[in-house]
Amino acid sequence: MVTVLVLGACLSLQLLLVTATDFNPTKYSYCSAGCLNEDDGTVFMHTACKCNKLEGNRTLISDDIVSFRKTIVEIHNKLRNKLASGGETKNGFPNAANMRVINYDLELEYIANCYAKVIYTGHDKCNRKHNSEYNSGQNIAGSTEKRDDIYVDQVNSWYSEIENVVNPATFIESFALEGHAKPKKMIGHFSQVVWAETSLMGCARVWIPKNPKDHRYASVLICNYAGDDGCGGNVETESVYKAGKPASQCPDGTKRNDKYTSLCGTLEAIPELKPYKKGGNPVHDKDEL
Numbered sequence: 001m002v003t004v005l006v007l008g009a010c011l012s013l014q015l016l017l018v019t020a021t022d023f024n025p026t027k028y029s030y031c032s033a034g035c036l037n038e039d040d041g042t043v044f045m046h047t048a049c050k051c052n053k054l055e056g057n058r059t060l061i062s063d064d065i066v067s068f069r070k071t072i073v074e075i076h077n078k079l080r081n082k083l084a085s086g087g088e089t090k091n092g093f094p095n096a097a098n099m100r101v102i103n104y105d106l107e108l109e110y111i112a113n114c115y116a117k118v119i120y121t122g123h124d125k126c127n128r129k130h131n132s133e134y135n136s137g138q139n140i141a142g143s144t145e146k147r148d149d150i151y152v153d154q155v156n157s158w159y160s161e162i163e164n165v166v167n168p169a170t171f172i173e174s175f176a177l178e179g180h181a182k183p184k185k186m187i188g189h190f191s192q193v194v195w196a197e198t199s200l201m202g203c204a205r206v207w208i209p210k211n212p213k214d215h216r217y218a219s220v221l222i223c224n225y226a227g228d229d230g231c232g233g234n235v236e237t238e239s240v241y242k243a244g245k246p247a248s249q250c251p252d253g254t255k256r257n258d259k260y261t262s263l264c265g266t267l268e269a270i271p272e273l274k275p276y277k278k279g280g281n282p283v284h285d286k287d288e289l
Contacts (some may be wrong), residue, residue, distance in 0.1 A: 007132055010153040022106075022273065023079060023110065023271075024276065025048065025107075028130035028153060029142075030046070030048035030050040031046065033046045033049075033126075034126060035125060035126035035128070037125075039230055044283050045126060047125075048110065048111050048114045051113070052112075052113035054117045056205055056208065056222050057210055058207060058208045059206065059207045060113060060205070060206050061205040061206065061207060064148075065081065065274065068151070069203075070104075071151075072155065072203055072223070073102055073104050073201065073246065075152060075155045075156070076155065077102055077260050077263065078101070078260075079151075080096075080099055080193070080194055081147070081261070081262045081263050082097040083099075083162075083194055084241070084262035084263055085261075085262035086246070090103035090162055090164055092161060092169075094169065095244060095262070096194075096196060096243065096244070096246065096262070097242045097245055097249035098197075098241060098250060099194070099263050099264065100198060100254070100264050100265045101257045102201050102266045103201075103252070103265075104200075104201060104202060105129075105200040105226070106273060106276075107129050107202065108129065108200060108203075108225070109203060110202060110276055111127050111129075111224055112138070112286025113204040113275055114222050115127065115204070116205070116220065116222055117206075119140070119217075119222065119258055120208070120212065120217065122140075123138050123140060124222075124224075128230060129273070131287045132230025133229070133232075134226075134229065134232060135232055136224040136230070136232040137198065137226065137233040138222065138224050138225065138232065139189050139193070139194075139221075139222075140222050141189075141221045142214065142218065142220050143216070143219040144207065144215065144216060144218050146207060146209075146218070146219050151221045152172070154191075155193070155221075155223075156185050157189075158193050159193050159194075161187045161190035162180050162190050164182045164185035164187050164190075165187050166182060166273065169243070171191075172239060172240040172241055172242075172243060173239055173243075174237050174238070175234065175237065175239065188234060191234055192234055193226060194241065195225070195227075195240060196241035197233065198226065198227055198233050198240070199226045199227055199228055200227070200228075201224065201225050201238045201252040203223040204221075204222045205219070205221055205222075208220060216261060246263075247262055247263060250264035250265070251264060251265075254266070
């Protein structure tokens with residue numbers, strides 16, 4: 001049986017997701033989950049359903065994985081804390097009253113790795129966590145460079161779209177891509193990075209030296225995002241965040257973070273488990289994910 005998720009706005013849910021720090025993909029039946037596109041009735045297969053061999057000439061990067069996880073979470077939380085605190089001097093964005101701290105999630109990482117095996121360009125169509133009714137959010141960046149720390153530049157490039165936002169006050173109150181961006185400029189990566197309710201993320205890196213569809217996507221970073229209810233953010237007409245005194249309207253069950261004092265929630269330890277292969281066993285050096 002296929003459980004179909006309708007791609008659309010995130011509604012209220014009595015479901016609470018927890019950070020996957022101890023994760024085994026064989027526990028979940030991703031092939032029984034699909035995502036329905038309401039526009040044409042197409043059912044997309046879950047990305048983790050056929051997480052098999054790498055497509056084409058590409059290499060998944062899992063070197064120094066714990067350091068990578070730690071760094072990419074730190075970058076996101078520092079940028080979010082900067083914006084929430086009023087420390088951002090660009091474009092007149094107000095302080096954020098309800099922005100969450102982000103923790104690293106192994107299931108979101110696994111799904112990102114599955115997509116990295118087949119991606120050339122474009123976003124995932126079905127990447128929800130196993131216990132969520134909502135698709136996860138996603139940012140993707142490509143580069144022609146192959147550097148160990150290229151992902152730092154890629155995350156900062158997402159955030160730099162802050163300069164492209166027109167009328168920040170109305171933008172954060174009611175999210176929409178149209179009408180809030182300068183002509184021919186993108187803002188969706190920025191909003192994904194700073195979406196207040198996002199509390200989980202997991203990422204993958206892949207090297208595609210001869211990408212046949214877009215040579216600019218050689219060194220690719222894929223990050224998946226979810227809130228406590230699984231919603232990935234960037235939802236039309238929903239608020240990006242609530243303006244107000246930093247951490248003054250923390251969601252129920254959370255409070256001001258001790259490290260990132262303008263954010264809400266508890267900062268958890270970075271998971272140290274290696275990524276998983278399709279069979280459910282941790283990868284070892286030179287293994288294929």
